[in-house]
Amino acid sequence: MPSSQIPARNAADKVPMLDFSRQYQPIRAEILAAIEQVCDSQRFILGEEVRRFETAAASLCRVAHGIGCASGTDALWLAMAAAEIGPGDAVLTTPLTFFSTVSSILRVGAPPLLADIDPRTYNLDPVSVATALRDRTKSIRIRAILPVHLYGQCADWDQFEQLQREFGVLLIEDAAQAFGATWNGRPAGSLGDLAAFSFYPTKNLSAYGDAGLVTTGNDRFADRASILRVHGMRERYFHEEIGWNSRLDTIQAAVLLVKLRYIEGWNRARQQRANIYDELFMQHGLAEPGPYPERGVVLPYIDPCGTHVFHQYVIRAPRRAALRAFLAERGIGSEVYYPVPLHLQKPFASLGYAEGAFPESERAAKEVLALPMFPELTLEEQQRVVAAIAEFFG
Numbered sequence: 564m565p566s567s568q569i570p571a572r573n574a575a576d577k578v579p580m581l582d583f584s585r586q587y588q589p590i591r592a593e594i595l596a597a598i599e600q601v602c603d604s605q606r607f608i609l610g611e612e613v614r615r616f617e618t619a620a621a622s623l624c625r626v627a628h629g630i631g632c633a634s635g636t637d638a639l640w641l642a643m644a645a646a647e648i649g650p651g652d653a654v655l656t657t658p659l660t661f662f663s664t665v666s667s668i669l670r671v672g673a674p675p676l677l678a679d680i681d682p683r684t685y686n687l688d689p690v691s692v693a694t695a696l697r698d699r700t701k702s703i704r705i706r707a708i709l710p711v712h713l714y715g716q717c718a719d720w721d722q723f724e725q726l727q728r729e730f731g732v733l734l735i736e737d738a739a740q741a742f743g744a745t746w747n748g749r750p751a752g753s754l755g756d757l758a759a760f761s762f763y764p765t766k767n768l769s770a771y772g773d774a775g776l777v778t779t780g781n782d783r784f785a786d787r788a789s790i791l792r793v794h795g796m797r798e799r800y801f802h803e804e805i806g807w808n809s810r811l812d813t814i815q816a817a818v819l820l821v822k823l824r825y826i827e828g829w830n831r832a833r834q835q836r837a838n839i840y841d842e843l844f845m846q847h848g849l850a851e852p853g854p855y856p857e858r859g860v861v862l863p864y865i866d867p868c869g870t871h872v873f874h875q876y877v878i879r880a881p882r883r884a885a886l887r888a889f890l891a892e893r894g895i896g897s898e899v900y901y902p903v904p905l906h907l908q909k910p911f912a913s914l915g916y917a918e919g920a921f922p923e924s925e926r927a928a929k930e931v932l933a934l935p936m937f938p939e940l941t942l943e944e945q946q947r948v949v950a951a952i953a954e955f956f957g
């Protein structure tokens with residue numbers, strides 16, 4: 564649509580990155596009733612809703628076990644601890660992710676190793692991983708690969724399964740951003756030996772506070788994760804090992820149970836909005852083939868093997884800082900996930916990776932820009948976002 568048809572902007576025309584209230588209002592009565600039920604039951608710790616949520620979420624992910632816990636960060640830790648990953652076992656992952664993907668590896672005492680990303684999907688690149696696995700100069704045993712399904716799109720699982728067969732490593736999914744995404748028809752959460760989900764309030768499936776989930780098809784891992792989250796305790800006050808307190812709060816489980824009824828529709832709405840963004844960028848002649856932008860923007864690449872749930876709609880753009888400032892002046896939200904690849908974060912300096920070690924991750928960190936994305940985002944808001952970007956690129 565030409566920009567002349569876009570209604571004039573006024574103070575109320577802000578386009579937020581995320582608007583929680585638009586999701587909350589239509590389900591408010593159901594949410595409050597679910598919370599009230601927990602309060603009436605007075606079962607706040609591992610109450611009935613936790614078990615029901617674990618079962619329902621695992622069933623949607625088509626995996627045998629779901630183990631609720633306190634956050635996505637804890638889910639990563641629990642998954643690795645359940646698989647007895649520890650000192651002496653390296654875990655290979657991506658530098659373009661949230662901090663705790665890597666900090667959780669250190670938390671189980673294992674050294675993290677990093678490999679670069681695929682510049683089209685921003686996910687861990689299996690070719691770069693294969694190189695790291697074949698690098699005989701590193702004496703350390705690589706026990707697991709931890710790909711992240713970044714922005715809501717599964718990492719290239721066929722290739723990782725191939726590497727699993729070749730090198731006998733465990734595959735653990737960081738599925739924090741990808742509830743409902745699939746790879747060749749298989750849901751995120753069922754792809755690896757274990758998976759970790761986050762239900763942090765900005766996630767596509769979100770709680771009203773911190774919450775997380777481990778999923779696994781392995782009975783032994785499930786059993787270990789379920790006791791590690793309660794101080795390694797199976798029978799009250801009889802401890803089998805040292806775990807942690809990382810239970811899923813019953814009120815959060817009740818909220819999540821309500822939201823599970825809607826998640827498929829919300830994910831579909833995100834996909835529709837992603838298509839609309841794509842079309843608008845093309846209509847404005849702004850879309851470039853990629854993988855790197857020159858004068859316009861590079862749109863998200865969707866791997867044909869998967870379904871992308873668009874937890875985030877992320878473009879690549881030149882002059883990103885100026886573009887963000889331009890959008891902010893017009894009341895349009897945007898975010899950068901993530902501005903500093905993890906090998907260049909101060910606490911990970913000891914990993915020993917210098918600048919230049921992962922050129923694709925470093926370049927993406929300078930160019931990626933997430934635009935407003937949530938299921939209730941309106942067409943008019945999307946038109947305003949794209950018109951403003953078109954205006955910026957002149």
Ligand SMILES: Cc1ncc(COP(=O)(O)O)c(C=O)c1O
Binds near residue numbers: 637661763774
């Ligand atoms: C990729 C990724 N991994 C791990 C986490 C950690 O989850 P949480 O914030 O629930 O601890 C997040 C979310 O912030 C994430 O996006």
